Amino acid sequence: MSDPREVTTESRPVRIALITAAVAVLLLFLLLPLFAVFAEALRRGWEVFMASLTEEAALSAIKLTLLAAAVSVPLNTLFGLSAAWLVTRFRFKGRALLISLIDLPFAVSPVIAGLVWVMIFGSKGWLPPATLEHLLAPFATVASAAAESENFGGLFEGLAAWLKDPKFIFSTPGIIIATVFITFPFVARELIPLMEAQGADQEEAAVTLGAGGWRIFWRVTLPNIKWGLLYGVLLCNARAMGEFGAVSVVSGHIRGKTNTLPLHIEVLYNEYQFSAAFACATLLALLALVTLGLKSVLERISGHAAAGKH
Amino acid sequence: MSISIHSISKTFGTYKALDDVSLEVPNGSLTALLGPSGSGKTTLLRIVAGLEFADDGPGKILFHGENVVSVPAGKRGVGFVFQHYALFRHMSVADNIAFGLTVLPRSKRPPKNEIRDRVHELLGLVKLDGLDKRRPHELSGGQRQRVALARALAIRPKVLLLDEPFGALDAKVRKDLRRWLRAFHDEIGLTTLFVTHDQEEALELADQVVVMRNSRIEQVGSPQEIYDRPRSPFVYEFLGNVNKLTSPDGAKRYVRPHEIEVVFAAEYDPVTDRIARIQHLFSAGPVATLSVRLDDGQFADVELSRKQLDDLGLSVGDEVAIRSRPEEV
Ligand SMILES: Nc1ncnc2c1ncn2[C@@H]1O[C@H](COP(=O)(O)OP(=O)(O)OP(=O)(O)O)[C@@H](O)[C@H]1O
Ligand SMILES: [Mg+2]
Numbered sequence: 001m002s003d004p005r006e007v008t009t010e011s012r013p014v015r016i017a018l019i020t021a022a023v024a025v026l027l028l029f030l031l032l033p034l035f036a037v038f039a040e041a042l043r044r045g046w047e048v049f050m051a052s053l054t055e056e057a058a059l060s061a062i063k064l065t066l067l068a069a070a071v072s073v074p075l076n077t078l079f080g081l082s083a084a085w086l087v088t089r090f091r092f093k094g095r096a097l098l099i100s101l102i103d104l105p106f107a108v109s110p111v112i113a114g115l116v117w118v119m120i121f122g123s124k125g126w127l128p129p130a131t132l133e134h135l136l137a138p139f140a141t142v143a144s145a146a147a148e149s150e151n152f153g154g155l156f157e158g159l160a161a162w163l164k165d166p167k168f169i170f171s172t173p174g175i176i177i178a179t180v181f182i183t184f185p186f187v188a189r190e191l192i193p194l195m196e197a198q199g200a201d202q203e204e205a206a207v208t209l210g211a212g213g214w215r216i217f218w219r220v221t222l223p224n225i226k227w228g229l230l231y232g233v234l235l236c237n238a239r240a241m242g243e244f245g246a247v248s249v250v251s252g253h254i255r256g257k258t259n260t261l262p263l264h265i266e267v268l269y270n271e272y273q274f275s276a277a278f279a280c281a282t283l284l285a286l287l288a289l290v291t292l293g294l295k296s297v298l299e300r301i302s303g304h305a306a307a308g309k310h
Numbered sequence: 311m312s313i314s315i316h317s318i319s320k321t322f323g324t325y326k327a328l329d330d331v332s333l334e335v336p337n338g339s340l341t342a343l344l345g346p347s348g349s350g351k352t353t354l355l356r357i358v359a360g361l362e363f364a365d366d367g368p369g370k371i372l373f374h375g376e377n378v379v380s381v382p383a384g385k386r387g388v389g390f391v392f393q394h395y396a397l398f399r400h401m402s403v404a405d406n407i408a409f410g411l412t413v414l415p416r417s418k419r420p421p422k423n424e425i426r427d428r429v430h431e432l433l434g435l436v437k438l439d440g441l442d443k444r445r446p447h448e449l450s451g452g453q454r455q456r457v458a459l460a461r462a463l464a465i466r467p468k469v470l471l472l473d474e475p476f477g478a479l480d481a482k483v484r485k486d487l488r489r490w491l492r493a494f495h496d497e498i499g500l501t502t503l504f505v506t507h508d509q510e511e512a513l514e515l516a517d518q519v520v521v522m523r524n525s526r527i528e529q530v531g532s533p534q535e536i537y538d539r540p541r542s543p544f545v546y547e548f549l550g551n552v553n554k555l556t557s558p559d560g561a562k563r564y565v566r567p568h569e570i571e572v573v574f575a576a577e578y579d580p581v582t583d584r585i586a587r588i589q590h591l592f593s594a595g596p597v598a599t600l601s602v603r604l605d606d607g608q609f610a611d612v613e614l615s616r617k618q619l620d621d622l623g624l625s626v627g628d629e630v631a632i633r634s635r636p637e638e639v
Contacts, residue, residue, distance in 0.1 A: 202398055205390065206398075206413075208386075208388060208389070209384070209464075211413040
């Protein structure tokens with residue numbers, strides 16, 4: 001690779017032209033916008049910047065974004081692991097269909113992904129809040145009773161309140177569901193090719209040595225896929241926090257209540273509060289930078305691990 | 311512990327990978343499953359191990375007379391060595407070997423120091439002392455194969471199953487490991503069933519050779535029997551080193567190269583001999599091989615000792631008479 005007399009190389013002027021073009025595009029389309037975000041955010045000073053981040057609506061948006069990610073990332077890690085395991089370790093009818101279904105959230109436009117939930121849970125949908133309230137009434141009673149108990153009552157208060165007035169659309173649960181749906185493929189997509197390539201040999205060896213399923217998972221499967229899994233989790237998290245389209249449809253943009261960070265930024269922008277909008281945008285930009293940094297670290301580690309494979 | 315396989319069939323979709331296979335593997339024997347690619351060797355081995363399930367039906371697999379068909383793989387007490395080693399690549403050699411012991415239920419699990427001693431004992435057995443801290447990727451192919459063997463032996467299996475144990479190794483290492491495995495087997499006397507598609511390996515190593523073809527067993531016997539009395543043209547040809555000749559009367563004959571005798575053309579006897587011309591001559595090593603072209607255009611390989619070759623003083627292009635005691639098949 002490092003041999004200067006590469007056979008496949010182009011002539012020198014062509015090389016320089018190509019490299020210049022690539023760098024120019026990189027600067028123009030990637031670094032310039034990133035720079036613009038930080039420049040615009042800090043244009044009216046550090047005070048304004050910090051104030052925009054700590055005002056109530058911003059804090060509530062940050063909280064909701066973290067909540068949506070905190071639910072969807074673990075859920076989709078579990079789903080992704082099970083789906084990848086099922087698809088790569090078993091041959092069954094409908095396997096090809098399952099693989100396509102995993103990709104569905106990637107294939108449909110996020111707007112549709114949001115509208116689907118409105119269609120199901122909206123006030124004119126299949127399961128409107130009134131019906132849900134009826135269906136969930138028994139649970140609501142139990143939850144209310146639990147909320148009244150001495151010790152852990154506090155834990156159930158929110159749940160009890162929601163079960164009495166169960167709404168998905170224009171409320172937090174709808175945002176969480178939309179986020180879970182949108183971020184479903186990331187972990188599975190990362191693991192399927194990896195587990196397919198590794199094959200079941202090591203797991204079968206563990207079986208003949210008498211290990212049970214659970215132990216095989218922790219001691220053989222997981223150590224072999226851990227970097228790929230982390231990578232998938234990282235991408236899943238980045239998307240969960242950055243998702244705009246689907247969440248926008250189900251959220252209803254209730255300020256301080258159902259706005260996630262990306263939605264909050266849009267609202268601010270539409271109200272011509274550019275500095276505040278860009279201040280919040282820096283958080284997402286930082287998330288992207290951290291994700292990229294971790295991603296390249298993971299790639300390096302897993303690259304080393306893969307190099308030592310055989 | 312003996313293995314008896316009774317009418318086992320296996321179908322993948324519509325393809326019959328094993329068709330009513332029955333086989334006895336005597337206690338303490340080293341038995342080779344020999345056959346071309348796709349003949350069902352691995353499938354049979356995996357069914358014996360419990361990694362694959364035979365079709366429903368009358369099929370049975372007995373270990374020492376006990377039907378194990380419904381016993382899960384982990385409880386059958388088989389040591390399985392995979393063709394590509396299947397070592398746990400994130401674990402050290404010692405942890406690999408200890409794996410089977412560390413996953414035992416707490417009540418049966420030996421204490422840590424006993425496991426360590428057993429690992430060292432096994433490392434000695436497979437001649438890998440001192441490599442316990444290495445990772446699999448820091449070992450050569452032959453060393454990895456022996457780690458896989460030690461790992462399989464750690465659980466004190468009742469039978470040992472090896473899928474092309476030397477398949478991925480180069481010729482020299484193959485030969486060394488083959489000898490080593492034979493000596494090793496003689497020492498520990500574990501009933502062993504191994505898969506190979508190399509007839510030389512099967513004949514040299516095994517007590518009993520099982521020739522498979524197209525999902526069925528073609529012939530079972532000692533290496534001597536299989537080589538001397540092949541039951542079908544397929545076995546004859548698969549064991550290699552055979553000339554398939556058509557006599558002037560149209561009958562097909564199989565003749566091994568060393569069963570052909572070469573004499574001077576002047577000694578030609580029209581009743582038993584054929585006239586042939588030498589096309590090639592390979593004389594590196596103690597045995598020389600001649601490639602000859604018969605008067606009717608057929609080709610044959612002939613083996614003779616170096617001394618015979620020198621005595622006859624033959625070279626390429628010479629005309630000779632060949633005679634044989636061809637066996638009809
Ligand atoms: N899981 C499977 N699904 C479908 N077909 C299979 C499966 N495993 C094996 N087969 C088929 O069964 C036949 C026998 O395969 P098997 O692996 O037993 O052959 P083999 O004798 O071990 O060959 P080789 O020497 O190439 O390893 C092959 O035609 C193979 O394609
Ligand atoms: Mg095979």
